[in-house]
């Protein structure tokens with residue numbers, strides 16, 4: 127707990143002075159609040175009544191200066207005016223407290239959100255592959271909001287409670303020690319019950335928060351994959367999954383609310399008992415003349431003033447529990463180390479001569495995903511990688527970008543070991559079109575130009591032409607200015623892939639990787655793109671990952687991957703001659719192709735006959 131409070135203190139960096147101002151303001155406002163009943167007491171006992179004025183000498187002096195007791199008795203409005211002035215001052219300091227604490231907490235929340243966002247941008251590829259987006263969104267929004275609310279409202283209340291208790295007890299003790307003891311007889315029970323409650327509720331808040339995180343992940347996944355859900359008719363299954371998470375969240379929140387309701391009713395009962403004790407004992411003592419009527423008024427007023435913040439301590443501690451959970455969840459993100467970008471790494475001129483030598487790699491350090499991979503991709507050549515799903519094709523190219531580091535062997539680019547090259551530099555020089563292209567909610571032009579800050583319109587159009595999407599774009603009403611995504615046009619899978627290809631071409635890097643990026647386009651369009659790419663990529667080392675023989679057939683070298691090992695390599699002509707995996711895949715895909723052509727021919731002749 128102390129560790130988390132220290133972190134909270136760290137988050138407040140740069141706003142501590144403002145906070146101090148807010149706390150001092152609440153201290154002053156508390157003094158004005160407490161002086162109010164004292165003015166009433168003097169009015170009842172010594173102005174209307176005939177008791178001698180008690181209290182410090184300056185009070186006597188003040189009354190004399192105002193014209194003495196008799197004048198004040200005939201002008202009771204002066205006492206009323208004093209009360210009004212005290213309340214105006216109180217209001218002023220309350221306003222200052224509200225303004226400064228809000229200003230500081232908003233600033234802290236903004237800094238925290240910014241730090242989180244920056245940190246997330248620099249976490250490794252692997253972290254983002256494994257983390258749930260819904261969970262991350264919740265931490266960046268509702269957890270930060272919980273901290274903000276605690277700082278804006280609750281923390282300054284702790285200041286008020288401390289001041290209130292300190293000042294009120296001091297005044298009460300100076301008025302009547304015995305009645306003070308009666309006034310605080312139930313307070314320890316109220317306070318201890320608040321503490322016990324705080325311990326219990328912290329766990330309940332954590333459970334409910336986690337359930338909320340799971341619920342938003344289910345929702346977010348469902349909305350992102352709604353097309354898959356509909357296409358496979360999985361609505362009922364998804365609805366059941368959502369219902370389960372929803373019910374779990376409701377149950378846990380309900381438990382929490384039950385705990386809260388129990389606490390507030392118990393604390394109401396204890397508060398009433400405490401006020402009752404002061405009223406009964408105080409009234410009796412006033413009736414026998416042991417204390418004045420004014421003192422009774424002061425005690426009963428202070429009692430209600432005091433018990434409220436003590437009861438509030440329960441809420442403050444509860445919110446503190448929630449805030450500590452949120453701090454823990456946010457810190458979990460900060461504790462993930464940022465990706466080491468090797469800022470002192472080399473920045474050699476990259477031309478694209480790549481050599482893999484006995485490279486082995488595993489994600490978990492145990493089960494190998496790539497085993498003894500060796501090959502040489504010469505500058506400007508096209509290397510294709512073919513293999514079943516899960517054979518390690520994507521992992522192989524991810525090593526090239528240093529999204530992961532290989533454990534054994536060596537990879538060199540133009541003679542420099544990959545691990546010695548500055549990561550950012552490497553990624554600037556190696557373009558990749560991912561398996562599932564992601565387009566931002568921007569215009570098509572902006573999406574294509576994304577990889578190069580100063581991309582010119584001409585470059586964008588040339589890249590779009592090479593990716594065989596230029597004509598398609600012109601068919602949209604707004605052409606290149608068409609917005610993509612949520613409030614723009616809905617693109618087909620193939621159109622998205624081609625826009626992503628155009629984006630990578632604009633980057634104009636010496637090495638380019640297509641990770642199964644032509645899977646969603648038909649074979650004719652694919653051929654067009656391949657021809658255009660070949661023309662453009664004469665000096666560029668290109669890696670093409672695919673399941674289709676037609677996609678890889680043109681490559682200068684084809685690597686056939688099976689269970690993380692290169693089982694065959696060579697050109698298409700060489701490989702179809704050798705018995706092995708490539709020949710088998712070729713035979714199967716050829717057969718399919720022939721069947722498709724036959725069916726096409728039959729349906730075309732049908733059309734001719736019927737017409």
Ligand SMILES: Nc1ncnc2c1ncn2[C@@H]1O[C@H](COP(=O)(O)OP(=O)(O)OP(=O)(O)O)[C@@H](O)[C@H]1O
Nearest residue numbers: 252255489495513514515516517518519520521522
């Ligand atoms: N981030 C990761 N963490 C742990 N294991 C992973 C990770 N990414 C992939 N794998 C595992 O590594 C193996 C190889 O995966 P990889 O994505 O490289 O295969 P692939 O040949 O590209 O498959 P596909 O054609 O389906 O894309 C698989 O068993 C996969 O489950």
